[in-house]
Amino acid sequence: MNFPPITKNIASWQVRPCMVDYAKTCAEFSWDAVRAELAGLPDGGGLNLAHEAVDRHASGPRARHLALRWLGKDGSVRDLTYADMAQGSARFANVLRSLGVGKGERVFALMGRVPELYFAALGTLKNVSVFCPLFSQFGPEPVWQRLSRGDAKVLVTTKALYEKKVSTLRERLPKLQFILLADAEDDLDAGVRSLPKLMSAASDQFVISPTSPEDMALLHFTSGTTGMPKGAVHVHQAALTHFATGRYVLDLHPDDVFWCTADPGWVTGTSYGIFAPLLHGVTNLVDEADFDAERWYRLLQDQKVTVWYTAPTALRRLMRIPGEPRTQYDLSHLRLIHSVGEPLNPEAVVWGQQALGLPVHDNWWQTETGGIMIANYAAMDIRPGSMGKPLPGIEAAIVKHDEQGLEVIQESNVEGELALRPGWPSMFRAYLHDEARYAKCFVDGWYLSGDLAKRDADGYFWFVGRADDIIKTSGHMVGPFEVESALMEHPAVAEAGVIGKPEPLIGQLVKAFVVVKAGHAADDALCNELIGFGRKRLGPAVAPKEIAFVESLPKTRSGKIMRRLLKARELGLPEGDLSTLEND
Incomplete structure (x- = not known):
């Protein structure tokens, strides 16, 4: 609208x-x-x-x-x-x-x-x-x-x-x-x-x-x-x-x-x-x-x-x-x-x-x-x-x-x-x-x-989106890497990928996709345990609020997790260029 x-x-x-007078102030301004x-x-x-x-x-x-x-x-x-x-x-x-x-x-x-x-x-x-x-x-x-x-x-x-x-x-x-x-x-x-x-x-x-x-x-x-x-x-x-x-x-x-x-x-x-x-x-x-x-x-x-x-x-x-x-x-x-x-x-x-x-x-x-x-x-x-x-x-x-x-x-x-x-x-x-x-x-x-942004004909700027993966949740900036690193310290976690998922009240919530190590059950009990583990290690503002268990994480051939692909699949968005995807 x-x-x-x-x-x-x-x-x-x-x-x-x-x-x-904005224009006049700008014209006369000096540091x-x-x-x-x-x-x-x-x-x-x-x-x-x-x-x-x-x-x-x-x-x-x-x-x-x-x-x-x-x-x-x-x-x-x-x-x-x-x-x-x-x-x-x-x-x-x-x-x-x-x-x-x-x-x-x-x-x-x-x-x-x-x-x-x-x-x-x-x-x-x-x-x-x-x-x-x-x-x-x-x-x-x-x-x-x-x-x-x-x-x-x-x-x-x-x-x-x-x-x-x-x-x-x-x-x-x-x-x-x-x-x-x-x-x-x-x-x-x-x-x-x-x-x-x-x-x-x-x-x-x-x-x-x-x-x-x-x-x-x-x-x-x-x-x-x-x-x-x-x-x-x-x-x-x-x-x-x-x-x-x-x-x-x-x-x-x-x-x-x-x-x-x-x-x-x-x-x-x-x-x-x-x-x-x-x-x-x-x-x-x-x-x-x-x-x-x-x-x-x-x-x-x-x-x-x-x-x-x-x-x-x-x-x-x-x-x-x-x-x-x-x-x-x-x-x-x-x-x-x-x-x-x-x-x-x-x-x-x-x-x-x-x-x-x-x-x-x-x-x-x-x-x-x-x-x-x-x-x-x-x-x-x-x-x-x-x-x-x-x-x-x-x-x-x-x-x-x-x-x-x-x-x-x-x-x-x-x-x-x-x-x-x-x-x-x-x-x-x-x-x-x-x-x-x-x-x-x-x-x-x-x-x-x-x-990413755009400027209209009258000089007003409009925000479009972030060019990287930083998650903004409740006004806080959360880096996926530090959340993933903390989760991987849990003995049941083999890999983790983290994205920001749109949530109307707080902007984005932190969601983690977790690959479980052999011998551990990917069930509700582990999910709750990981959420508590994340809150203890990272604090409630940074820790993931949702956990999803997956068989594997999408990665580039050089081994980098493709978080944008995780996010696209979570939200049902176009997946974009998959040329660097491992085993695509």
Whole structure:
């Protein structure tokens, strides 16, 4: 179904959008002008992301402004001003310095949405170390893969997560020197320390060392279709993109209350759950609890949220609940709704307009881009189903490429690969320890996203599909290879192939096709055992939700599993070219 455009009448708005004229803003835009709006470190010390996010506000008129309001699962509330955030992050930076953690060394965080996570993120950057967030629902094996690949020196976590997911990994992680427990009163041993004790002994003042805009700041892992997860390297200069997107996409104003529902274990939860709102000096809302429709609506109402950034999965869940939210809850403060994580179906855009009184603004970006690249903007008409138009300062194109080179497609509504002109501030600078893979992302002066899209005659971009096998489930990126590898550790499993199967509520569910070893029965009991095994090893967000037993897996002659063929057969789609199929 084609939905008509949703037009905007900004003349009636109480808050004027930051960007009213898209074409004019793009024509006049420069990254140098964005850089000039940030303070920089004193005495020409460079650019530090944490300094821009908290210290420059803490030393100015917004020092007592509410920076972070934390809502606990148990109903508790903790308010932190920009001065509080500056002091807490300074204490953490001093903790790192006291432990001998230096510039460029990796500090990982494996924990839920608690205030200590935000102090750790900002304090790590103040120390010019590298912050590496992990999703708290990962199982032990994904945790080990990322800590090992990322050369972890420090891990910040909780007692429960340490015992459940980390304690058995220590012998396999010789570079991991310190584990800091955010909720432990005393040290467990010389390598497992109480973070509260260390923080209480640390000074709340810290002088940030000179920081180059190109110094490594963040390491975000993204799953690949083969091999270990990829570590995308981002630098302090990413602050410019976070600031620009906070203004032009999120449309942040000084008195806004902003809520990003993404977990900081994913790139959205750091770029837009930490940095973008703090860079703009607004109030950032953090909810510790998981999704609950009534809780979310009450939070929007009681906290007077003005700008809300959530995921299609959550919106689809809300859409399934009968009733009219606006008759049950006061959502009058809500000004903008944004969606991230996977393509947003047009029905959700229209549902927002009908049920919440506001359309949902979809946007597109990746772990590798570090920030939003294409978006629907506050003052721009929305075409439901479209990603929108490129951010000012971003050049996007639809391209086709082969052994002969790359061609930019000039015609409208022609499918091709979505590409970006390199050079934006938050562009990833490397895949850690994998220069060859990084080089393959760039062809003839373009970054190739791996996503298929098209552009209409008016410059709106439309997502078509992923060019590889990455599975997007409930807003999470799942690599088939890591799921297959975990399943094959079960004594009954000979081989496994994993695909994403469309599921309306969560986007895709993870389905595994398993070849059983001789002597094991491929029955319901084994199916249930494998699902439980997968959840224990990988965590519920990554583990397969369906298992199918097969006699063999389709492979190429070189031995690679043909996941696209598994998916085509599962969904009854054309099987395509089978010329490389083994024993075809």
